[in-house]
Amino acid sequence: QVQLQESGPGLVKPSETLSLTCTVSGDSISSDYWSWIRQPPGKGLEWIGYIYYSGSTNYNPSLKSRVTISVDTSKNQFSLRLTSVTAADTAVYYCARDHGGWYPRIDPWGQGTLVTVSS
Amino acid sequence: EIVLTQSPGTLSLSPGEGATLSCRASQSVGSSFLAWYQHKPGQAPRLLIYGASSRATGIPARFSGSGSGTDFTLTISRLEPEDFAVYYCQQSGSSPQTFGQGTKLEIK
Numbered sequence: 001q002v003q004l005q006e007s008g009p010g011l012v013k014p015s016e017t018l019s020l021t022c023t024v025s026g027d028s029i030s031s032d033y034w035s036w037i038r039q040p041p042g043k044g045l046e047w048i049g050y051i052y053y054s055g056s057t058n059y060n061p062s063l064k065s066r067v068t069i070s071v072d073t074s075k076n077q078f079s080l081r082l083t084s085v086t087a088a089d090t091a092v093y094y095c096a097r098d099h100g101g102w103y104p105r106i107d108p109w110g111q112g113t114l115v116t117v118s119s
Numbered sequence: 120e121i122v123l124t125q126s127p128g129t130l131s132l133s134p135g136e137g138a139t140l141s142c143r144a145s146q147s148v149g150s151s152f153l154a155w156y157q158h159k160p161g162q163a164p165r166l167l168i169y170g171a172s173s174r175a176t177g178i179p180a181r182f183s184g185s186g187s188g189t190d191f192t193l194t195i196s197r198l199e200p201e202d203f204a205v206y207y208c209q210q211s212g213s214s215p216q217t218f219g220q221g222t223k224l225e226i227k
Contacts, residue, residue, distance in 0.1 A: 045164070045207055045218040060215040061120075094163065104211040105154050105169035112163060 002026040004095050004110035012089075012117050018082040022095030022110060029053055029076045033098035035106060036069060036080045038091040046091075050098045051078055085117045121146050123208050123219035131227040138195040140222045142208035147188045152212030155184055155193045158221075159204045167206075168193060200226075 008020035022034070035050040049059035051069040059067050063082070071078040082089060096109040122145040132138055142153070150171040158164040166175040168184035171191055181196040195202055203226050208219040 044220045045158075045209075047216040047218070058214060062215075098211075103151050103170040103173065105166055105175070106156070106164075106209070107166035107169075107175060109163040109165075 002097060002108055004097065004108060006093060006095050006110045006113040008113065008115070010114060010116060012085055012115060013119050014086055014117055015084055018080070018085050018089060018115055018117075020080045020093055020095075020113065020115070022078050022080075024076045024078075024097075028073075029071065029078065030073050033100050034069075034071065034078045035096045035098040037094045037096060037106070037109075039094070039112075040088070040091040048080065048082075048093075052100075087117050089115070090117045091115060120215055121148060121210050121213050121217055123210060123217055125206075125208060125219035125222045127222060128220075129223045129225060131225050132198055133227045134198050134200055136198050138198055138202075138224060140193040140195075140206055140224075142186075142191040142193070142219050144189045144191070144210060146213070148191075148210045149212045150187050152210055153184075153186070153191050154209045154211070156207045156209065157202075157204045158207060164207070195224075198224075 003025045005023050012018045030053045033050040036048040051057045051071050066083045068081040092112040092114050094112045096106045099105050124143045126141045153171040155168040156164040172184045183194045185192050205221045205223050207221050
């Protein structure tokens with residue numbers, strides 16, 4: 001079965017860049033869409049964006065100016081970069097498989113990784 | 120963007136009872152594009168329902184989804200202890216994808 005695992009620094013300083021990688025195991029990343037979603041402490045889920053294995057992307061307009069999602073099919077990984085972070089970017093970040101098509105759904109999700117923005 | 124409003128915010132019930140969770144959209148959502156997730160603290164969210172009414176693989180039959188247009192419902196027929204969690208609806212018919220704010224199902 002497909003499993004996803006997020007990795008990256010748990011602490012980022014304000015104004016710096018948050019970088020996370022998601023490693024996919026159990027299936028090739030060369031199909032479907034792959035998403036990043038976050039959850040600030042005590043709040044709900046926010047979709048950040050997704051990448052198709054071919055490299056095409058779609059981002060949430062609220063974050064579009066600061067977000068880049070990339071894919072490395074040779075490593076079966078995709079990555080998130082979020083620039084100019086502030087305390088408002090503190091959240092648990094999830095990577096997930098985003099099935100497209102006529103019945104889209106997000107499944108499975110990684111366990112999530114907490115990223116804290118603080119000096 | 121489409122705003123999803125879930126109600127109630129918190130639902131207090133006992134094991135064995137039935138639960139009805141509501142998700143209302145600010146604009147019409149195609150039924151194919153409405154999903155429900157269960158989220159427990161410290162765990163990955165789990166897909167329950169997609170296409171408004173299709174159960175995901177391995178999801179017990181006590182979970183069912185219904186609705187169309189702007190009103191969708193998740194029903195849990197007989198609550199088991201492991202069902203107490205936060206539930207989110209999500210739409211992916213219009214970009215950006217959006218989630219409801221969640222309904223917390225707690226033990227009474």
